[in-house]
Amino acid sequence: xxxxxxxxxxxxxxxxxxxxxxLANPYNTSIYVYEIINSDKSMKPTENNNLTSxxxxxxxxxxxxxxxxLKSDIDMIEADIVLGKINNTGPDLPVMGHPPKxxxxxxxxxxLRQILDFNNKTDHxxxxxxxxxxxxxxxxxxxxxxxxxxSMTYPIWLNADIIKGPVNNTETVPVDPTRFFAGCKDFPDxxxxxxxxxxxxxxxxxxxxxxxxxxxxxxxIKKNNITDSQLPITFPVRAxxxxxxxxxxxxLLRAVNETNPSTLTIWSSANDNVDIKKxxxxxFDFGLNRVYLDVPxxxxxxxxxxxGPGNAAALPSIFNVAYIGLCALVASYALQKTFS
Numbered sequence: 382x383x384x385x386x387x388x389x390x391x392x393x394x395x396x397x398x399x400x401x402x403x404l405a406n407p408y409n410t411s412i413y414v415y416e417i418i419n420s421d422k423s424m425k426p427t428e429n430n431n432l433t434s435x436x437x438x439x440x441x442x443x444x445x446x447x448x449x450x451l452k453s454d455i456d457m458i459e460a461d462i463v464l465g466k467i468n469n470t471g472p473d474l475p476v477m478g479h480p481p482k483x484x485x486x487x488x489x490x491x492x493l494r495q496i497l498d499f500n501n502k503t504d505h506x507x508x509x510x511x512x513x514x515x516x517x518x519x520x521x522x523x524x525x526x527x528x529x530x531x532s533m534t535y536p537i538w539l540n541a542d543i544i545k546g547p548v549n550n551t552e553t554v555p556v557d558p559t560r561f562f563a564g565c566k567d568f569p570d571x572x573x574x575x576x577x578x579x580x581x582x583x584x585x586x587x588x589x590x591x592x593x594x595x596x597x598x599x600x601x602i603k604k605n606n607i608t609d610s611q612l613p614i615t616f617p618v619r620a621x622x623x624x625x626x627x628x629x630x631x632x633l634l635r636a637v638n639e640t641n642p643s644t645l646t647i648w649s650s651a652n653d654n655v656d657i658k659k660x661x662x663x664x665f666d667f668g669l670n671r672v673y674l675d676v677p678x679x680x681x682x683x684x685x686x687x688x689g690p691g692n693a694a695a696l697p698s699i700f701n702v703a704y705i706g707l708c709a710l711v712a713s714y715a716l717q718k719t720f721s
């Protein structure tokens with residue numbers, strides 16, 4: 382299904398290319414860039430709308446890691462939430478931690494209040510990506526989020542892995558998408574970060590997001606009426622797997638972006654096997670204004686994104702037909718937003 386859609390769409394773009402580059406815009410970029418970057422709870426404006434320049438602190442699941450992140454110049458704090466105990470004592474509550482860990486020295490409430498207090502005292506506000514590891518901890522956090530939401534006037538991403546994904550991942554249970562989406566709808570200026578459970582590491586070389594896994598994600602979004610919400614969506618994809626999933630991920634964003642401005646968030650665990658050449662090509666195929674990059678320094682430094690696409694630019698890409706017209710549209714929309 383995806384391959385048929387892909388080639389029919391390529392033919393469509395070629396035809397439109399002879400009419401005008403502004404029509405051949407597969408992602409409606411002039412709209413989504415500023416929806417993602419400049420809305421009330423979105424990320425700060427970036428130079429040339431380069432989302433890969435946004436910096437991250439990953440897995441901030443302890444008090445020390447939070448202290449370090451707040452002292453640093455990073456832009457986004459990513460953290461995991463589980464139902465557990467504080468220092469192995471007391472009742473179960475939402476705490477910062479990654480399974481199988483079920484104890485922490487910091488609760489979700491303390492985590493959020495410390496960031497709120499920090500952001501109230503600085504011009505360089507830090508955004509937050511909250512990765513909920515179960516539907517129970519997400520629903521157990523809703524009352525807290527409701528109480529703090531109006532005060533958190535900075536990016537808040539609500540993340541969950543809602544679809545079973547690669548590679549033969551049978552250990553991690555996806556978060557129930559229907560219940561997750563139902564809770565997210567109470568926060569109209571959140572960014573939805575929805576992904577797949579994954580299995581990967583240093584010894585993995587073969588793996589990709591399958592057509593079926595992509596279709597299950599799109600079906601879940603439509604079934605739960607997220608298309609009516611117009612909430613911005615970012616799809617977290619694991620770097621080593623995404624590098625071999627160019628076709629599938631292009632289809633995904635085309636299928637969603639008509640109703641919800643969408644991006645990719647490429648992430649990686651330490652020591653993951655990553656094909657740097659393939660990943661670099663993927664990033665430039667989508668564009669630096671479509672991709673957030675939350676990977677270890679050893680991966681980001683090898684990508685050399687600041688040097689431009691290089692050989693990646695020479696690779697055939699029908700989407701480049703619209704590039705000049707697309708840039709003009711983005712600039713025009715920026716001026717409208719500035720002076721409206």
